[in-house]
Amino acid sequence: MIHLPKHETKAMVAVHGWSGILLGLLLYAVVVTGTAAVFAEEIGAWSAGHVATRSAFERPMADTLRELGTETPAKYREAVDVFETGDHDLGLFFHRHEMAGGELISRGLFYVVNGDGRVIHRQAGTNDDVYGARNDNALRSFLVDTHVRLHLPNPWGLLLTGILGLSMLVAAISGLLIHRHLFKDIFTLRRSGSAILANRDAHSVAGTWSLPFAFVLAFTGSFFSFFGTVGVPLVAMAAFGGNVHALTEAIYGNPGSPDPRPAVIGNMDRINADAIARAGAIPTFVTIENFGRADARVTTYHPPKAAALAPVSLLYDGATAVFLQEKPLIGPRPSTGGTLAAIMSPLHFGNFAGLLSKAIWFGLGFAMCYVTYTGMRLWLVRREDGVRSFAWLERTNMVVCLGLPFALAASAAAFLLAMPAGNAPWWTPAGFLIGAALAIGAGVIAPDCVRLGLWLRRADGALLVALPLLRLVAGGPGWAAALAAGQPIIVMLDIAFLLAGGRMLWQLGRPSKATHQPTILQPAE
Amino acid sequence: MTVTSRRWVRFAFAGPGAILIALAVMAGMALWLPGGAAGIDNLVLPLILAPLIWAGLFFHACLDRRLGRVAIVALGLLLVHAALIAHKFLDKGAASTEAHR
Numbered sequence: 001m002i003h004l005p006k007h008e009t010k011a012m013v014a015v016h017g018w019s020g021i022l023l024g025l026l027l028y029a030v031v032v033t034g035t036a037a038v039f040a041e042e043i044g045a046w047s048a049g050h051v052a053t054r055s056a057f058e059r060p061m062a063d064t065l066r067e068l069g070t071e072t073p074a075k076y077r078e079a080v081d082v083f084e085t086g087d088h089d090l091g092l093f094f095h096r097h098e099m100a101g102g103e104l105i106s107r108g109l110f111y112v113v114n115g116d117g118r119v120i121h122r123q124a125g126t127n128d129d130v131y132g133a134r135n136d137n138a139l140r141s142f143l144v145d146t147h148v149r150l151h152l153p154n155p156w157g158l159l160l161t162g163i164l165g166l167s168m169l170v171a172a173i174s175g176l177l178i179h180r181h182l183f184k185d186i187f188t189l190r191r192s193g194s195a196i197l198a199n200r201d202a203h204s205v206a207g208t209w210s211l212p213f214a215f216v217l218a219f220t221g222s223f224f225s226f227f228g229t230v231g232v233p234l235v236a237m238a239a240f241g242g243n244v245h246a247l248t249e250a251i252y253g254n255p256g257s258p259d260p261r262p263a264v265i266g267n268m269d270r271i272n273a274d275a276i277a278r279a280g281a282i283p284t285f286v287t288i289e290n291f292g293r294a295d296a297r298v299t300t301y302h303p304p305k306a307a308a309l310a311p312v313s314l315l316y317d318g319a320t321a322v323f324l325q326e327k328p329l330i331g332p333r334p335s336t337g338g339t340l341a342a343i344m345s346p347l348h349f350g351n352f353a354g355l356l357s358k359a360i361w362f363g364l365g366f367a368m369c370y371v372t373y374t375g376m377r378l379w380l381v382r383r384e385d386g387v388r389s390f391a392w393l394e395r396t397n398m399v400v401c402l403g404l405p406f407a408l409a410a411s412a413a414a415f416l417l418a419m420p421a422g423n424a425p426w427w428t429p430a431g432f433l434i435g436a437a438l439a440i441g442a443g444v445i446a447p448d449c450v451r452l453g454l455w456l457r458r459a460d461g462a463l464l465v466a467l468p469l470l471r472l473v474a475g476g477p478g479w480a481a482a483l484a485a486g487q488p489i490i491v492m493l494d495i496a497f498l499l500a501g502g503r504m505l506w507q508l509g510r511p512s513k514a515t516h517q518p519t520i521l522q523p524a525e
Numbered sequence: 526m527t528v529t530s531r532r533w534v535r536f537a538f539a540g541p542g543a544i545l546i547a548l549a550v551m552a553g554m555a556l557w558l559p560g561g562a563a564g565i566d567n568l569v570l571p572l573i574l575a576p577l578i579w580a581g582l583f584f585h586a587c588l589d590r591r592l593g594r595v596a597i598v599a600l601g602l603l604l605v606h607a608a609l610i611a612h613k614f615l616d617k618g619a620a621s622t623e624a625h626r
Binding site (some may be wrong): 004007008011012015165166169170173218219222223226227230231232234235237238239247250251328330331332333334335336337338340341344 | 548551552553555556561562563564565566567568569570571572573575576577579580583584587588590610613
């Protein structure tokens with residue numbers, strides 16, 4: 001327990017309250033979408049009805065890679081990104097690196113190869129075009145984009161989410177400092193007291209349990225937001241006279257003498273099979289540097305091994321397909337900085353132990369949403385009898401906290417209905433905007449906050465229950481087909497939506513136990 | 526100094542001051558941190574530690590009762606790291622693309 005003097009405790013209470021109230025609503029939006037994005041991959045498979053289970057890296061690709069390499073202009077053979085896209089199709093992005101507006105980008109040709117080895121898509125563009133929203137991943141892409149940059153243009157969106165991360169860091173640390181009875185508070189839930197005290201206890205218990213998680217998320221989140229926007233240019237300025245490409249090469253490159261002699265790329269199928277056997281998992285991503293040259297290098301990236309936190313990456317000689325070494329994710333050999341940087345991603349995304357760690361991250365993320373919502377409610381309750389009225393803020397708080405899940409569910413509904421027609425990239429954000437407009441409209445016309453909360457909860461519950469039905473109506477695979485194809489995640493998400501929506505509707509049917517005894521909260525409460 | 530002006534000075538150190546100094550420290554650290562086994566620690570650690578440096582400066586500005594000490598720590602860090610960066614830029618001979626190792 002930390003015992004700050006009264007004056008400092010008062011300052012920390014003010015910092016805790018204002019850090020939440022000034023940016024709390026935006027922070028809530030980032031945390032809600034981040035919580036959902038923990039299951040982005042699963043939501044992608046659920047929404048698009050993906051039923052293929054054999055990875056593109058388990059299928060032969062060596063001949064296709066060589067053929068596409070031959071027909072791609074030499075200027076785009078500087079590097080190749082190889083990854084899975086759509087329903088386990090193979091994505092190959094031949095590209096070169098360029099500086100555009102002070103930012104390092106990739107430009108080249110992108111091919112999608114289906115399970116039969118046929119090229120089904122060709123596209124010229126930059127990394128933004130290749131990794132942006134497509135018809136079958138529009139919902140997943142929308143969720144991730146909302147979380148990462150709130151759909152603001154670069155770099156402003158990343159800077160904003162980075163600042164939100166810092167405000168969460170402040171709220172977490174100040175929350176720890178103002179706890180006078182930390183261990184007692186973890187287990188204190190007074191059900192028999194007033195509604196205010198019960199809310200305060202719930203905020204305190206959820207906040208205290210998720211405190212380490214909030215700290216980790218805020219720290220890693222602000223790291224990711226500031227990494228490319230501020231950090232890399234500044235460190236490149238100091239260490240390399242502003243040469244961002246030189247910094248990137250120093251951190252991610254594979255050192256060695258250049259050998260530009262032409263050489264056919266080695267057998268990629270042998271590399272894939274060897275990498276899967278060594279790492280014990282399918283690659284999540286593969287990069288080929290200096291494609292078609294004697295000094296070509298292939299790096300395969302894999303999820304962490306059992307009981308490990310850092311992802312695995314393996315280095316191969318591209319021309320001979322011979323295994324060279326297990327290399328750290330960052331830097332040519334293991335180092336403190338490289339290891340710390342490598343664990344930032346699994347710590348933030350919770351993807352280091354499969355569905356179990358993702359479920360824990362989802363639960364703790366949900367607790368963070370609850371802490372943000374109840375924290376703002378407590379701040380408002382304390383000022384109910386003040387000179388200034390904050391009724392507008394209470395209404396706004398409710399519209400955002402209950403309306404945002406509704407708008408997200410509306411975007412999912414729009415995606416499910418629009419995907420068969422090929423309009424999902426347009427309709428997914430449009431569905432979100434329609435849902436948001438309905439929630440805001442309800443906030444404007446509702447006679448009071450109690451009624452507004454009732455309307456929004458009812459809408460949230462009804463739409464969540466409707467999602468699995470919409471998926472089936474839109475032509476998505478049924479439960480039997482999904483299970484037969486080895487995709488139980490589709491069934492699991494259907495059940496999760498039905499349970500979540502059903503519980504909300506069931507709760508609304510129960511009489512409220514809340515009592516309205518006057519309660520005076522202490523400063524640290 | 527009046528209570529109000531002390532509060533504003535503290536606010537300046539905790540708000541814009543903490544951001545500016547954290548950025549200067551992040552850039553300057555790349556010049557004095559050792560490169561480590563892979564020669565990249567001086568480049569990567571400042572990027573990782575930046576949010577924590579900012580949080581440290583912010584809470585120090587909020588919690589230290591002695592405003593003078595807040596100013597000395599913050600301005601000292603700024604001065605040292607700004608001087609390192611300035612030295613790097615003025616040193617034409619060393620202005621190659623080679624990183625500090």
